[in-house]
Amino acid sequence: MANDNYMIIDNIPVAIEGEKNILELIRKAGIDLPTFCYHSDLSVYGACRMCMVENKWGGMEAACSTPPKPGAEIYTNTPKLRKHRKMILELLLSNHCRDCTTCDKNGECRLQELASRFGITSVRFKNTAAEPDIDDSSVCITRDRNKCILCGDCVRVCNEVQNVGAINFANRGSKMIVATAFDEPIANSNCVGCGQCAAVCPTGAIVIKNDRMKLWDEFDKEDVKVVAQIAPAVRVAVARSFGLTDGNVMGKIVASLKRIGFDEVFDTVTGADLTVLEEANEFLDRVSENKNIPLFTSCCPAWVNYCEKNYPELLPNVSTCRSPMQMFGSVIKEQYKTSRKKIISVAIMPCTAKKFEAVRPEFKREDGSPVIDYVITTKELIQMIKEAGIVFSEIEPESIDMPFGSISGAGVIFGVTGGVTEAVIRRVATDKSVNALRNLAFNGVRGLEGVKETTINYGGTDLKIAVVSGLKNADNLIKRIKAGEHYDLVEVMACPSGCINGAGQPHTDFDGRKERSDNLYEADRMCTNKRSEENPLMMSLYNGLLRGKVHELLHVHYGKEGVHND
8 A cells, every 4th residue: 555554453454544543443444442431532541441452563552542553463253352341341241230221221231231342241240339329309310320430421421522521430449430520419510401412322321311100101191292302403303213214204203102191292393483483573672773793592401501500691692582392381371371271381302401401480371380381302202112013114194283284395304413593594684595495505504523613694784693513612602702802603502413313212323313314404495485484384373373372381581590481
């Protein structure tokens, strides 16, 4: 090979093409080298030592922290390495709960997977695992410290990607643990409920709060009507879990929910369309008044929580619009307020922070009941479908129910970073032609980058827009704004790449996120209505159910002065 810029991996030359470490090179060669602590989006920690490789002299080095060396020869599957990896796994298992069948991570646990892969059917060492140490204080996640293997994934994602720092390592040596400040319950920390720690945790040490068991009980009550809304990002994450390649499986999800026992099934895109109309109006009003600019979006509850805890002075800049989930939840409860049965409103979301949003006091109705009674994540939905014995690949699709059966493509793309901004631009753009719509795909708001910027012209004025995903990116942008940079609109999603990568979704890599993004834009292209104002349901709602109640049902105010509707 030219310039000898390659390494010999298991006797096969592999070209070095900018890989940061040997591990990336090995995986490029089609070898699945096992790891616990390595994530390409995080810093290299090198704690688990599962990725050790052997060089031609018999020495061992960690593949994740060693840069490629042209001409070097390494081996990934020698007797020494197999013995080494089995020893690590046995030592981890000797201090780990082995109640796998009752663990929420059963079937998805990396420790369980690697123990099976390396043929560990018994452990030579005495099991020293302590009794479960459950922190159930959060409405978003559940922690069991005694299932932690100290890989550090949760600590790094919380600090490096989300800039929250709710958890970190405490103590030293054999007493080391992952803990909050002063070892307080997680609900008492500065956690914002984004759940990214649970998304990267390889074991059951941090998992999504399980609300599906309580929901199952609702279906057996005769005086209850259970209604569901499904977020756009959910549909593009379910398919792979059931071995399907088509990400747009909304009809199968609706049919499955009906089999489970839901009485009515709707699409959260209806709420997204309402959000577009309300937020676009609010944006233009603020621009014309030059007041509380930039306008920050309010769709993401983890971002709102982060802003409240870190930048309360920016709360007047946060949109008064409720999230699509809360807007549509308010509409649903208003629609069925005369029902003889109690309405149980369920939101199926890609997000763990939505569980926190659902219990916020701002979203209590006059009678004290919540707008949203249950939030279940995509993972919980998948588990419920499996529990019901539904053969997802074979079930016949069904349509969403009336009277909320009409949606727009603008609402569909809310699930990916930049989607909210593009939907608003579609609304305020003076050129409504097909070509103008197509050109929006190239104006800088699409793509999975953590920070994107664009400028649009409205009424002769250039409006500067920023799109950020990942709370550290949001924090960095806020610091720039405080230093004097001007923006008119800022879209913030707490999870990197947006809701398609929410912590409630089946975990995936960048290529998987790209596929989910593409599937949402494909669903957008297939929608007859491309803009929210083109959805005929919107006119019907504003002239009917929402008449005189727009601010009551669709807006909210966040702030320390006390909670009240806008």
